[in-house]
Amino acid sequence: MSHEITTLCTGCTACVRQCPVDAISGERKQLHQIDAALCIDCGACGRICPVDAILDANRQTVLHIKPALWEKPVWNYATCTACKICVQACPTGCIAILEPPRNGHGFAPGLPYLARPKDCIACTFCAVDCPFEVIRMASPEFV
């Protein structure tokens, strides 16, 4: 399954620039295309598309959301096990491990955090993949 671009596309290239896996091709003002073999169904193209021209894997229109309002992951460190599943799940590599200062005994592990919030595409993969329900997606003002 993959996302798909409808004929509503105006060829603005916003999705081409947003796609974390370079799955979208198309010239300016031409209908763009998603390479199904590369698409990971993150939905970033749909959220950035100003004309709602993108269908998700279930053929539902993905609605445009202003990037400033995209939800971001928030960790509950009380239950985080530092297993790094979220770090690896992130397709843009924007989650990193914040290591405690290396001046004492290392009884604490490094914990994940949103190292590059601007690169977060609100795909929710980190929250979906966390087996311990440590991560919730929250509006940017609560992050």
Place this chain on the structure above:
Amino acid sequence: MNAVMGKVLWVDLTTGKIEEEQIPDGVYEKVLSGLGLAAYLLYQRIPPGADPLGPENVLGFVSGLLTGTGSVMTGRWMAAAKSPLTGTWGDANCGGTLAPAIKQCGYDGIFFTGISPTPVYLHVEHGHAELRDASDLWGKDTRETETALWERFEGRPAAVACIGMAGEKCSLIAGISNDQGRMAARSGLGAVMGAKRLKAIALHGAYRIPVHDAGEVQRLSDRFNRWIAFQPPFLPGKGMGLLGTLLRVMPLSMRQDGLLYKVILRKWGTTGMNQTSIEMGDSPIKNWRGSSATFKGKTANNLDPDRIIARETVKYHCYSCPLGCGGYCSLKGGGETHKPEYETVLALSGLLMHSDLDQVFEWNERLNRAGMDSISAGGSIAFALECFEQGLLTLEDTGGLALTWGNTAAIDALLDQMIRREGLGALLADGSRAAAQRLGKNASEYAVQAGGQELAMHDGRNDPGFALHAVVEPTPGRHTLGAYLYYEMFQLWKVIKGLPPVRLMFYPKGHKYRNDAEKGVWGAACSNLMAAANGAGLCMFGALVGLNRIPFFQWLNAATGWDKTPEAYMQIGWTIQNLRQAFNLRQGAPLRHAINARATGQPPQTEGANQGRTVPLDGLVRAYYTAMHWDPESGHPDVAAVTALGLPAPTEK
């Protein structure tokens, strides 16, 4: 097909051709992924008699079936090839971050054939793979290589596996490094990579891993995590030595529970067992000649695990591991190193009659950077020290190094020579068996290895299971596939019908040396379980928590949508064992491996924890083969299990 990507990548280094191969779903059902898939492919693709360092050998990097599905402690990756060290099936296993990255690139495995004319590395970018020039990386150590690659990708984190100088120089005890010095160290697979002039693989992928019932997999993980989170206060480091003494002097053995070991692992990592193991006779001392009576008191107390974690600055977790037995430690002269493992500490201390912990930290980092197996390096140096003592090596041979027991400066210089492959180091860089063959005379008496691979720091005279698995496994000399200790900790009898339980909490020590058929059944159960675990990417420490606690079989069903019983998964493990053994048969390699007599208590020790003990190996091996349904004398595998996979029967040479 759920839980797997359904294809592998083949890279011909001679021609530079890169292509994908689809793997039929039925293959995964029969051999899982990971080690099983590697065995399935390498059995067919490596021609009989192939030179392990030649173009015909195939080097595979594989990821487990459960990796990335939401299960935990299932993030191990495996390298596999025909081993240049042992001439048999070779594999090595490592944590870190490479395992999920392989699958995220869209593959269950990446396989290399041929030999590149110039040094190269493979870069897989989501959906696109290419070989790139690595001339500028050649000569760099493993950590420098990884850092240089990250810089090349403008700080985008890539999962990297690479070799250091040891692999480049085809040292037969070289391994493959991942995540700044975590090693897939055994079987000499770093030399295969070096011979192929493949410096590294760097992976950037973002494919999602399909899961049948992700919610159920995660629920099982969450429930299992309660066992990992349970961490009551525990003994201080000094108490661990006393615990070992108690276990040594008691006339009874205690059935080990994995939960206790989990607490130790979480507190200290594998080094938690340093002194306990020395005291109870699990750690070989002075090239397997010494004992708890030789290495004791202040000397042994230097290895107090509290002293090791006093250096730990941050804990290190492999991918998908809530336990976190690893850590980074500061080095005395500045810099840091992965917390040395128990194996490394003992191979570089007790085995050499040396106990300067600062030096062990430094050697650990040096070996990780050079990409050399610390077990085999320690074993080979111990061999050299004994040869020097016995007059087989003279000051002239050693270039003036006085290789006396515990001589820090001399060992330090020798280690450097091994890495650079110069002087006496050139003799030892291929392991102790090769060195003994070149030295001649009675040198092989002092090379403590099985099938060419140095034995790990677990003494078969204390737990005969370690000696058994060192000779019957298709990869000889390994300590991570089975032992009596592991059978007790796996508690498999609670989930697999028909396996004999260990009911008593305490039992007479003599029971371990009794050669009943039951021990063969224990061994076969451990082998089959670990084969399946390596097909799924399960960490051995996860399995040691106990199969009654870790939902290994339930995870497999939930992730794939299969409805198999635990017994059916054990049967898959058995099939993988057959494939690996048939690989050896097809290659004309030994099926039962020779082990140094000293490691089996011949002659028995006269003092220490293992005083007077001899491993009744021949009977044990027969019992193991019988339980595996293999030929009890020759270890000939069940050929029907191999041909049932649609593979050709191995023809004996």
